[in-house]
Amino acid sequence: MGGLLGLQVADLPLQLGEWLVGNFDPDMMALKLCNGSYMSITTQDVARVLGLPNGPLPISERDGPHVSPELRAWREEIKHRKGKITVKALVTQMLELKGGGEWFRRHLSVVVVSTLIASVSNGYANQKTVHMFRDVDRITDLDWCGYLLRSLVVAHGHWTQDRTRKFMGPLLFLILLYADRVVVGGRDVPRSIPTLNGWTTELLKAREAREITAQGFGQGMLDDPPHPTDFHAPSVEASLTGQPIRLNTEPGTLQPGPTLGTPQGFAQLFESKTGDLVLVATQVADMVRQNPNQAYGDHNFKRLPRHPIF
Template sequence: MCSPGVLLLVIQGFNTIQKDCVKQMGFCALLNMKMTEKFDPTKVKIILREGVEIDVPRELVNQILGYPLGKKLFSKLPFRKENDKSYMTNGLNNLKTKKMIRLHEIKLNIIALDNADMNFQMNFIALLINSLIESSSPEKSNTYTLNYIMKNTNIRNINLYSYFLNCLVKTKLSFDPSNPTSNFVRPSAFLALLYVDKVHCSVVNAERKRPVICHWTSEKMKLREIYEKEILKEFATGHFNEEFVE
């Protein structure tokens, strides 16, 4: 099963050149508690209860996940032809011949690299998208979006907020909890992180820093979930934290 931890584990293993490359791409700032049913895709809000809501503006996606706030939509970028593999000499290029690309295989691609060339950037974006945005099955990663990225593409300028939001809304609208093949694993991580940052809990908390994903561990989020479900018997009983200021 995929989780934000996979992404962070790989990032921690980057060398200096690769870390600088990720910063230049605009990702320098880089509980699955049942927030899925509380997310309203029509209002684009987490509705905790009547009158208690959390909006999802683009700035929050940056604060929670560390995504750069570019303005160019993927759909407005040039589309690379399928036979253009000029700078994908290995890694994803080899994986594309397979019907099922696992997130673990993308992770291994990055670990095997010691440079920060285009192949590294493409693998990193694939890891990012399939760790936290797309909600395809755990056994299949989506690499279609990579066809919009060229050698001269400034990734920092890409509007990942719109792409993320579209995936979040689309996934919620199609999500069927009764169907074992329907999953909300990846986008739900954002909703959970947004919740634990916004709603105060005096017993289980973390220092409020940005991006939130780097400061809430899976273990701490699980403890928070257990505390609210088993001790408080209800989510969102605490007050909202004040707006975060650096």
């Protein structure tokens, strides 16, 4: 999930988001555009957009109130008997793990679920999949992409029943997929795998404003999905687990970062990226501890992904 380190989106364009959810067809697994065409949505789209692993092991959610040994251990680790911890508080605890390690990776996985896949309306971390992260070495073998699409269908069903309630599904994925595949006038950022690289809060909101002042959403040209051969990349997996691959503005030219497609290469890259993340997290945590009042009042401290409310 190293591609998520390139995420620069803190707030989402809500009007565009609401239109996308309203035009999502769960039976067709597609977005309906204004010209009558449909944009299909697949697990490969999830992998290309967010860089999430598309492994063979399905992700299951816990049954109701059942507390597995893994969930109990996680609750003890975060020191919340019932696991009622906000995502921000969980991130703070995660940043205190200066050496990284297994709990850092478990906490990170919970944060990914809670912010990008299946949020909880009360702002707490989603505990439904904690049992899946027992073996941290198998986290990248999980079917994150299939789980995201199932969560999309479930969240859409809940929202359709009552459109005054929050949409708790993977809205960032829908927005980024649409922004990449539906071209309005020209491309705002060069295409890359994963798509999230290059997009920012400001760029997405500017895209929303441009479509609002034009003819409305869904009026652009539907482009084909980016394909690894377009980048002359060795494989989808290599690009998703390595550095982002970008196209120049000139067709056929390539600006690849280093890609490592072998298991050994992935392990090296993941270790490097995790080490970078831990280093930065440690520095940020130290700054917060030394100047808590300034930190909590700073807008950058608040730039954790927040789920929108329609």
